[in-house]
Amino acid sequence: MPPPLFYRLLPVYGILFLALVFAYAFTDEPTVPSPMATTHAPAPKWYLVRLDKPETLSPEVLHGRVSVVNFFASWCLPCVAEHPHITALAEHYPQVLRVGIAYKDSPQDAQRWLDTHSNPYTFVALDPVGRNALQWGVSGVPETFLIDTQGRIRYHLRAPIDPVTLTESLVPLLEGLLAEKP
Amino acid sequence: MIIELGHFAFIVALGSSLMQVVYPFLAGKDALASPATTSVLSKVADVTALAVGLSFISVMYGFWQADFSIRLVAGHGHSTLPLLYKLTAVWGNHEGSMLLWVLMLSLFNLFICRHKRSDETFSPLINRAAVTQASITCGFILFVLLTSNPFSRLFPVPIEGSELNPLLQDIALAAHPPLLYVGYVGFSAIFSYAVAALWYGTLDKKWAQLAKPATYVSWGALSAGITLGSAWAYYELGWGGFWFWDPVENASLIPWITATAFLHTLSVFEKKSTFPYWTLFLALSCFCFSMVGTFLVRSGVLISVHSFASDPHRGLFILALIATYSLAAFMLFALRLLQAPPAQPFHPLSRESAIMVNNLLTTTLATCIFLGTIYPLIIEALHAQTISVGPPFFNHIGGIIVLPMLIAMTVVPLLRWQKTDWHTLLPALTKNLVVLVLALAGMAWWHGYTLSLAVVVLALAATLLLITLVDYVTLLAQRTTLSASQHAMSLAHSAFAMMLIAAISASLGQEEKIQFQRLGESVPLREWQATLIDVRETTQQNYISQTAQLRFTTQEGAYAFTLFPEKRFYPASQTTTTEAAIHSTLRGDVYVAFDTPLQETEPLPSLSSSSLAQNDVWTTRLWFKPFVIWIWFSGALMVFAALILIIKRRPSRQSRIV
Numbered sequence: 001m002p003p004p005l006f007y008r009l010l011p012v013y014g015i016l017f018l019a020l021v022f023a024y025a026f027t028d029e030p031t032v033p034s035p036m037a038t039t040h041a042p043a044p045k046w047y048l049v050r051l052d053k054p055e056t057l058s059p060e061v062l063h064g065r066v067s068v069v070n071f072f073a074s075w076c077l078p079c080v081a082e083h084p085h086i087t088a089l090a091e092h093y094p095q096v097l098r099v100g101i102a103y104k105d106s107p108q109d110a111q112r113w114l115d116t117h118s119n120p121y122t123f124v125a126l127d128p129v130g131r132n133a134l135q136w137g138v139s140g141v142p143e144t145f146l147i148d149t150q151g152r153i154r155y156h157l158r159a160p161i162d163p164v165t166l167t168e169s170l171v172p173l174l175e176g177l178l179a180e181k182p
Numbered sequence: 183m184i185i186e187l188g189h190f191a192f193i194v195a196l197g198s199s200l201m202q203v204v205y206p207f208l209a210g211k212d213a214l215a216s217p218a219t220t221s222v223l224s225k226v227a228d229v230t231a232l233a234v235g236l237s238f239i240s241v242m243y244g245f246w247q248a249d250f251s252i253r254l255v256a257g258h259g260h261s262t263l264p265l266l267y268k269l270t271a272v273w274g275n276h277e278g279s280m281l282l283w284v285l286m287l288s289l290f291n292l293f294i295c296r297h298k299r300s301d302e303t304f305s306p307l308i309n310r311a312a313v314t315q316a317s318i319t320c321g322f323i324l325f326v327l328l329t330s331n332p333f334s335r336l337f338p339v340p341i342e343g344s345e346l347n348p349l350l351q352d353i354a355l356a357a358h359p360p361l362l363y364v365g366y367v368g369f370s371a372i373f374s375y376a377v378a379a380l381w382y383g384t385l386d387k388k389w390a391q392l393a394k395p396a397t398y399v400s401w402g403a404l405s406a407g408i409t410l411g412s413a414w415a416y417y418e419l420g421w422g423g424f425w426f427w428d429p430v431e432n433a434s435l436i437p438w439i440t441a442t443a444f445l446h447t448l449s450v451f452e453k454k455s456t457f458p459y460w461t462l463f464l465a466l467s468c469f470c471f472s473m474v475g476t477f478l479v480r481s482g483v484l485i486s487v488h489s490f491a492s493d494p495h496r497g498l499f500i501l502a503l504i505a506t507y508s509l510a511a512f513m514l515f516a517l518r519l520l521q522a523p524p525a526q527p528f529h530p531l532s533r534e535s536a537i538m539v540n541n542l543l544t545t546t547l548a549t550c551i552f553l554g555t556i557y558p559l560i561i562e563a564l565h566a567q568t569i570s571v572g573p574p575f576f577n578h579i580g581g582i583i584v585l586p587m588l589i590a591m592t593v594v595p596l597l598r599w600q601k602t603d604w605h606t607l608l609p610a611l612t613k614n615l616v617v618l619v620l621a622l623a624g625m626a627w628w629h630g631y632t633l634s635l636a637v638v639v640l641a642l643a644a645t646l647l648l649i650t651l652v653d654y655v656t657l658l659a660q661r662t663t664l665s666a667s668q669h670a671m672s673l674a675h676s677a678f679a680m681m682l683i684a685a686i687s688a689s690l691g692q693e694e695k696i697q698f699q700r701l702g703e704s705v706p707l708r709e710w711q712a713t714l715i716d717v718r719e720t721t722q723q724n725y726i727s728q729t730a731q732l733r734f735t736t737q738e739g740a741y742a743f744t745l746f747p748e749k750r751f752y753p754a755s756q757t758t759t760t761e762a763a764i765h766s767t768l769r770g771d772v773y774v775a776f777d778t779p780l781q782e783t784e785p786l787p788s789l790s791s792s793s794l795a796q797n798d799v800w801t802t803r804l805w806f807k808p809f810v811i812w813i814w815f816s817g818a819l820m821v822f823a824a825l826i827l828i829i830k831r832r833p834s835r836q837s838r839i840v
Contacts, residue, residue: 005516005517008515008516008517009512009513009516011463011466011467011512011515011516012509012512012513012516015470015505015508015509015512016505016509018474018556019501019504019505019509021556021559021560021563022477022497022501022559023498023501024563025559025562025563109756
């Protein structure tokens with residue numbers, strides 16, 4: 001006697017569940033919340049070498065200013081796609097500090113990449129082995145953080161910036177942060 | 183021009199496989215059962231295979247000619263690549279490897295249409311299997327054409343290509359994907375046969391005869407592919423490991439484990455007509471797991487959260503494809519009731535039940551590894567944090583499940599079919615128990631009087647190896663005529679035990695030395711002194727090589743051997759690879775890799791590593807890893823066991839041990 005139909009359909013339920021999980025993982029990636037952004041955690045302490053001169057860059061440069069911290073790399077294709085949006089941000093909000101951190105990249109490659117695509121950043125720093133990225137909770141590139149005047153992380157985007165996230169999340173949040181006077 | 187012909191041939195293949203799907207339905211009422219249909223279908227299958235073969239060759243020709251007007255060649259080829267890697271570069275990327283997958287599908291389609299077609303009684307099954315296989319081929323051809331077209335041109339034409347990933351420029355890894363794909367896609371034939379059985383509504387010995395060759399070929403090829411991949415990771419990545427429980431590795435291991443379970447049920451089903459549904463369930467699962475494995479690897483969904491963001495269509499398309507095939511098959515499985523020959527009843531203490539127990543354990547193991555691999559995805563989808571499941575989970579779960587599995591494998595040869603008497607079993611069982619206690623004592627002593635899960639697994643594996651080998655040698659010495667499956671079973675079971683012993687020992691008993699070493703400085707490793715003699719730089723065809731010379735002497739100063747680890751820099755793709763140097767003996771490997779020193783605080787950009795090299799300081803990593811060579815040997819032995827089954831298949835009634 002074969003088992004009832006309900007049980008014989010068990011593999012089907014499993015496959016349906018997995019297909020849903022996979023489809024979800026594909027389409028809904030950027031909404032995975034970052035624990036850092038939800039708790040308004042202070043930005044990690046960081047001391048990095050600047051790309052343009054042999055000088056270190058520390059959290060003090062952000063002090064009292066709204067800033068965008070963007071992890072990028074010359075070997076990263078989605079970074080090229082989001083580059084125009086960062087440039088647009090730089091043009092519309094010159095008062096916002098833009099820190100680009102070159103993730104697992106060589107200084108020569110990063111410089112060449114910025115030369116080809118133009119440099120929208122106020123400062124560019126190097127994170128050659130990704131140790132700093134680890135502290136920020138970055139799992140790949142590109143990822144973007146919004147920091148408020150108190151030096152706290154207010155937003156963490158784990159995906160390239162696209163027109164939708166730019167207009168629907170990034171710009172309204174940035175306006176809000178700029179309105180919050182210390 | 184050639185590539186356009188290839189593109190055209192590929193579209194022809196789509197047409198001919200579509201025709202193979204619909205022909206039996208248009209050809210008349212009883213066409214599905216008729217041998218005439220089989221001969222038409224096999225002609226259509228010839229056309230499909232020929233067309234896909236031509237399009238594959240056209241892409242290969244593009245790589246050979248370094249024709250950078252082809253987008254794929256520009257992205258993955260380079261004019262300075264050695265000829266072999268120019269050709270193998272075809273499958274070193276997504277589009278090309280999917281093309282290879284389709285090529286394999288069409289070849290197995292050809293096999294289905296031709297195998298046993300002279301016997302008319304097989305026609306109803308063959309026709310149905312051919313329709314199923316052709317429908318799978320159609321789906322994947324569409325996938326290649328619509329989302330990953332390897333034939334598309336690029337304008338403007340670049341002057342130089344961006345090279346095959348240097349890590350893949352290696353003999354073992356050139357052969358690895360084709361072998362793996364023979365395995366993966368071979369399961370599609372088994373899947374098609376299983377669907378045919380469900381569709382036709384009967385499952386009998388005939389079905390087992392149809393499914394056996396494809397099973398052995400794909401199991402053997404997958405074993406070879408996994409072993410090669412593991413060997414490659416061992417000597418190429420320079421980390422001294424041979425298995426990392428990486429999603430990509432798991433993706434090939436899960437179908438292999440499932441196929442191993444299927445192999446056993448299939449042979450029991452052929453002999454005793456037991457477990458018909460279970461046999462079909464495993465037959466369907468093998469291919470579903472290999473499709474999911476390919477999906478996980480190809481979509482990059484597990485490797486990086488960002489890599490597929492640029493092209494979600496590709497992932498969704500293949501996901502829909504897999505979901506459709508597996509849902510359709512398992513719906514059929516749930517709804518169709520089979521007419522199977524009556525199964526012979528068996529006692530709980532019998533060979534059937536021992537094999538059944540092991541089957542359940544094997545399936546559990548595959549499921550656990552699968553869940554461990556995709557767990558991070560599920561958790562992320564449920565909006566919790568991102569997590570990763572690491573080797574400790576897999577090692578622990580593996581150990582716990584392998585434990586009873588080894589016991590059952592040791593006992594199986596003592597059991598008889600249908601029913602075994604306690605009284606006849608007891609003396610042999612006592613003998614096994616004595617061997618086990620001795621092995622346990624020996625292993626515990628060897629690992630410093632500790633008793634851990636690993637030590638118990640080691641002891642059980644040693645017992646299995648000893649008993650299997652002693653029995654096998656005794657039978658050979660008595661000049662008993664053994665059937666192919668008995669040879670294969672003894673060899674494969676010994677190989678399995680040997681692999682476990684070697685892999686666990688290599689991890690438990692390894693000795694590791696990582697240090698900064700100056701030229702002329704010596705470092706002790708076990709009974710040797712390793713002296714760094716010099717580091718030389720040379721230019722090769724497509725890379726610049728730095729080769730270190732490490733001289734090993736015994737503690738007394740007598741010369742033992744010299745190793746030449748290498749670092750290669752590939753200018754075209756700006757990548758550095760590590761070529762470890764290995765001195766292999768039966769007792770263990772001396773494994774050496776070297777690097778330019780990495781400092782704790784990152785040096786300023788102006789301070790490049792070359793100035794440190796001028797101080798003649800290098801990071802050297804020396805390992806002694808016991809028994810590693812036996813892992814590759816066991817893998818080869820498993821492939822050999824499969825070859826015996828493929829080449830020399832005697833009817834099972836000749837078997838003398840019942």
